[in-house]
Amino acid sequence: MKTIAVLSLKGGVGKTTTTVYLAAVAAAAGHEVTIIDADSEHSAHRWAAHAELPFSVVAGEPDRLARQVKAPLADGHLVIIDTPPNSRELLMRAASLADIALVPVAPTGLEIDRLRPTLELLADMQAQREELDVAILLTRYNPRRRLAKEAEDALVGLPVMESRIRELEAYKAAFGAEPTDLGEYEAVWKELMA
Ligand SMILES: Nc1ncnc2c1ncn2[C@@H]1O[C@H](COP(=O)(O)OP(=O)(O)O)[C@@H](O)[C@H]1O
Ligand SMILES: [Mg+2]
Incomplete structure (x- = not known):
């Protein structure tokens, strides 16, 4: 399966x-999934500690990241x-380890302005790895x-996904439980896999 890096x-x-x-x-679509939580704050890992989730969450170790990705990938997992x-x-x-670099951003001028340095780095990575998709x-x-x-102006010409995630209380309150109401992210998943 593929590797998606959320960046x-x-x-x-x-x-x-x-x-x-x-x-x-x-996971709901029947895939085996492993999250590698490479944030030292370990939010995803802590989320998983509070809930029974249908996927595994591994605490990432920066110096072992490639090996931590390779192992579940070899078992057919989405990482x-x-x-x-x-x-x-x-x-x-x-x-460098991903098939898809997924970049979330809130649609305000300020946030999108702050997106540039991230996209610059990804453009450099794509110069080295043409197979990397950025969304x-x-x-x-x-x-x-x-x-x-x-x-809107700042987004012209950028690889913006058609699917969008609304600002909803349900997402705000989701930490520490198994996600429900997956509809919007189902659309994101379908678009990423298309
Ligand atoms: N679509 C959304 N609608 C409302 N709140 C959201 C949404 N997505 C994330 N949040 C909230 O915004 C905050 C930051 O989200 P988080 O996923 O932790 O961001 P990051 O990992 O980039 O720091 C959290 O409190 C989260 O619950
Ligand atoms: Mg985080």
């Missing part, structure tokens, strides 16, 4: 939420790597508010 130099954009929900969707903010090194390391996922999206003009 952004920025924190609080929905990386861990996206990681856990995608894992739940893939999803959750990553910390503010680490160019771990971002590049995770991207930007708009999260915390409010369909009633129009996408801020500056945000």
Whole structure:
């Protein structure tokens, strides 16, 4: 199966939420899934400690990351790597192991402006690994508010996914339990696998 790295130099954009929900969707579709939690805050790992989840979460060790990805992959698992903010090194390391770099971002001008350094690094990784796909996922999206003009402009020409994740209480309250209401992330999963 594939390896998806959920990446952004920025924190609080929905990386861990996206990681856990995608894992739940893939597990519900019958896949074996392993999350490698490469964030030293271990949010995904702590999430799993509170719940019975239909997938495994492994605490990532930066110096063993390639081996930690390789083992479940060899057993046919989908591997999803959750990553910390503010680490160019771990971002590049995770991207070097991934088929897909998934970059969550909230649709405000400020957040999208902060996206640039992440995309620069991924463009450099793609220069080395043309097989790496990059997908930007708009999260915390409010369909009633129009996408801020500056945000829309900044996104032109970027690989933005059609599926979007709305800003919902259900996601906010999801930590520590098995995700339910998987619909929006099911659409993300289908789009990523298409
Ligand atoms: N779509 C969403 N709607 C509402 N709240 C969200 C959404 N996605 C994430 N959150 C909340 O935003 C905060 C940051 O999300 P998290 O997944 O931990 O981001 P990161 O891993 O990038 O730091 C958390 O409190 C989380 O519950
Ligand atoms: Mg996180």
